[in-house]
Amino acid sequence: MDLSMWGSPPVAGRLGGGHRNEVYRVGDDWVARRSRRPLASLEWELDLLDHLSGCGFVVPEVVPARDGRRHVDGVVVQRWLPGREPSGDDWPLVVAELHRLHELMTGWPPRPDFPGTRELLTIDQGGDVDLTAMPVDAVRACRAAWRALPPEQTVIHGDPCAANIRLSGDRVGFLDWDEARVDHPWLDLADIPGIDLPPAATTATDAWEAANAWLLEPDYARGRLAQL
Numbered sequence: 001m002d003l004s005m006w007g008s009p010p011v012a013g014r015l016g017g018g019h020r021n022e023v024y025r026v027g028d029d030w031v032a033r034r035s036r037r038p039l040a041s042l043e044w045e046l047d048l049l050d051h052l053s054g055c056g057f058v059v060p061e062v063v064p065a066r067d068g069r070r071h072v073d074g075v076v077v078q079r080w081l082p083g084r085e086p087s088g089d090d091w092p093l094v095v096a097e098l099h100r101l102h103e104l105m106t107g108w109p110p111r112p113d114f115p116g117t118r119e120l121l122t123i124d125q126g127g128d129v130d131l132t133a134m135p136v137d138a139v140r141a142c143r144a145a146w147r148a149l150p151p152e153q154t155v156i157h158g159d160p161c162a163a164n165i166r167l168s169g170d171r172v173g174f175l176d177w178d179e180a181r182v183d184h185p186w187l188d189l190a191d192i193p194g195i196d197l198p199p200a201a202t203t204a205t206d207a208w209e210a211a212n213a214w215l216l217e218p219d220y221a222r223g224r225l226a227q228l
Contacts, residue, residue: 046062063078094192118184
């Protein structure tokens, strides 16, 4: 990863767990990521983070390159977000912050080249989803699950698992907004422990996870599809 535009800081090593991007720890304070998203989609993500930071959310701060650019050839450098992953008693705090995100961001424009479940009722591709690569019966099951969602739409984080959350005191921070988009808020909440949602939330989330991971994480995707 070429970090010369940031002064060639030392790269400590690649961080594990990612299936969609290369992510590296850089020195003690930075993280570098090579995004695969198209330019407009990446700009949408970074604009979102700027806006959320201004609204008091704890999100990674972009470190500009020496010439002021927020990204260079798909590489984004951000400040390390300290804290710990949530445990059992922390999830209500996480849910409250996700609710705040969803309430605030209603009406935000859709992410370019990254359709949500509503758009995927009528189109086949976008983001990491390619419904043409899935069996016809699987696509039919996914769309039936998405069609059952209420019409509410807002910005969602897209992957608020424990590995993407950092707690410091009573402050909740969210990492890795690569899968953020405009979609139904239940898709941020259905996999969180202890939250009570209608069955349609779980079904729609299983369908999204199957479609979104079909090409990149096939074993995981087929496991989620089986739950439909």
